[in-house]
Amino acid sequence: MKSAVLPGDGIGPEIVAEALKVLERLRGNGISIETEVAAIGGAGYDVAGQPLPEATLGLARQADAVLLGAVGGPRYDALPRELRPERGILAIRKALGLFANLRPALLYPELSDASTLKAEVVAGLDLMIVRELTGDIYFGQPRGRRSNAAGEAEGFDTMLYSASEIRRIARIGFEIARKRDRRLCSVDKANVLDTSILWREEVTAAAKGYPDVELSHMYVDNAAMQLVRNPRQFDVIVTGNLFGDILSDEASMLAGSIGMLPSASLDANNKGLYEPIHGSAPDIAGQNKANPLATILSLAMMFRYTFGRPDLGARIEGAVRKVLGAGLRTADIALAGGPSIGTRQMGDAVVSALSSYP
Numbered sequence: 001m002k003s004a005v006l007p008g009d010g011i012g013p014e015i016v017a018e019a020l021k022v023l024e025r026l027r028g029n030g031i032s033i034e035t036e037v038a039a040i041g042g043a044g045y046d047v048a049g050q051p052l053p054e055a056t057l058g059l060a061r062q063a064d065a066v067l068l069g070a071v072g073g074p075r076y077d078a079l080p081r082e083l084r085p086e087r088g089i090l091a092i093r094k095a096l097g098l099f100a101n102l103r104p105a106l107l108y109p110e111l112s113d114a115s116t117l118k119a120e121v122v123a124g125l126d127l128m129i130v131r132e133l134t135g136d137i138y139f140g141q142p143r144g145r146r147s148n149a150a151g152e153a154e155g156f157d158t159m160l161y162s163a164s165e166i167r168r169i170a171r172i173g174f175e176i177a178r179k180r181d182r183r184l185c186s187v188d189k190a191n192v193l194d195t196s197i198l199w200r201e202e203v204t205a206a207a208k209g210y211p212d213v214e215l216s217h218m219y220v221d222n223a224a225m226q227l228v229r230n231p232r233q234f235d236v237i238v239t240g241n242l243f244g245d246i247l248s249d250e251a252s253m254l255a256g257s258i259g260m261l262p263s264a265s266l267d268a269n270n271k272g273l274y275e276p277i278h279g280s281a282p283d284i285a286g287q288n289k290a291n292p293l294a295t296i297l298s299l300a301m302m303f304r305y306t307f308g309r310p311d312l313g314a315r316i317e318g319a320v321r322k323v324l325g326a327g328l329r330t331a332d333i334a335l336a337g338g339p340s341i342g343t344r345q346m347g348d349a350v351v352s353a354l355s356s357y358p
C-alpha cells in the first residue's frame with residue numbers, strides 16, 4: 001500500500017507531521033504503508049509554478065490513498081483563480097474522480113463543553129454529511145466574467161448536475177445510511193432551482209433500491225436552521241457540492257471545533273483522499289498551536305475506507321478519545337481560561353495513548 005502525503009500550506013505541514021507520527025506508531029500491525037511527500041497548493045506554486053504540479057498528480061494517481069493537510073495563504077491571494085492554492089485541491093478531486101465526500105460530525109462526550117451550542121442540544125451528536133464533490137456550481141460551465149449590454153462587469157457560474165452524477169452520490173448516501181440508523185435526508189433547493197428539481201427526482205428514484213432506508217427531503221435554508229435547532233434529528237445528509245461545503249462547516253461547530261472534523265473523498269473504488277475539513281489557518285501557522293486531531297482522525301478514516309482496517313481506525317479514534325478524556329486540549333477546544341497544549345504535544349499524547357490502548 002502506498003500513501004501520497006501532501007502537507008500543503010499554513011498549518012498543513014505541522015498537522016500532517018503529527019498524523020505521520022501516528023502512522024509510524026502503527027507500523028508492524030500487519031500493514032506496510034509506504035509514504036511519499038509532494039507539494040500542493042501554494043507550496044506547489046512555489047516549487048513548480050502550479051497549485052497541482054504534474055509530479056504531485058502523478059504520485060497521487062499511483063498511490064492507494066492521499067493524506068492532505070490544507071492549502072492557501074495570504075501570499076497567494078492576489079494570484080489569478082487558476083493559480084490559487086484552492087485550485088490545487090479542486091483539480092486533484094476532479095482528476096482522481098473523488099466524487100463522494102464523507103464528513104462525519106461526531107461530538108465526543110469529552111468535548112460537550114467545547115461547542116458554542118448548549119450541551120443538551122449537541123449531546124450525543126453523530127451525523128454524517130455525504131457531499132457530492134466533483135460537480136455542481138464548482139465545476140459547471142460556462143463560467144466567467146463578461147460585460148453586459150450597459151457595459152457593466154458581470155460574473156457568472158453554472159450550477160449543473162447530470163442525472164447519473166446525482167444517482168451515484170445518492171447510492172453512496174443510501175449505502176452509508178444502511179450501515180447506520182437507516183435515515184437519509186437529501187438537502188436541496190427544489191423550490192427555486194431546476195438543478196435541485198432534478199436532484200430530488202433522481203434521489204427519489206434511487207430510493208426504490210433501498211426500501212430499508214427512510215428518505216426525507218429538506219430545503220437547504222431549513223437544513224441550515226435545523227442543524228443548530230435540533231441536530232440530532234439527522235443521521236445521514238446527502239447533498240450537492242456547494243450546499244455540502246456550507247453545511248459541513250456549520251456542522252463542525254456542533255462537534256466543538258472545526259479542528260476536530262476529518263473527511264474522506266472517495267472514488268468508485270474506495271481510493272481516497274483524506275483531509276481535515278478546516279483550512280490552512282495562516283494566522284497561527286508555525287506556532288505549534290493548531291489542533292492536529294482532524295488530520296489524525298482523517299488517517300483513521302484512511303484505515304477504514306481505503307486500507308480495509310476498521311480495527312486500526314477504531315484504535316486511532318479510541319486513542320483520541322482517551323487523550324480528550326484526560327483533559328488534554330489544544331487552544332481551539334480548551335475551556336475558557338483553561339490550560340492548553342501545542343500541536344506536537346497533542347500528537348505525542350495520541351501516540352502514547354495508542355501504545356496503551358488495547
Ligand code: IPM
Pocket residue numbers: 086087089090245277
Ligand atoms: C472544503 C474547502 C474547499 C471547498 C476549498 C478550499 C476549495 O472549503 O474542502 O470544504 O470549497 O471545497
Ligand code: MG
Pocket residue numbers: 245246249
Ligand atoms: Mg469548505
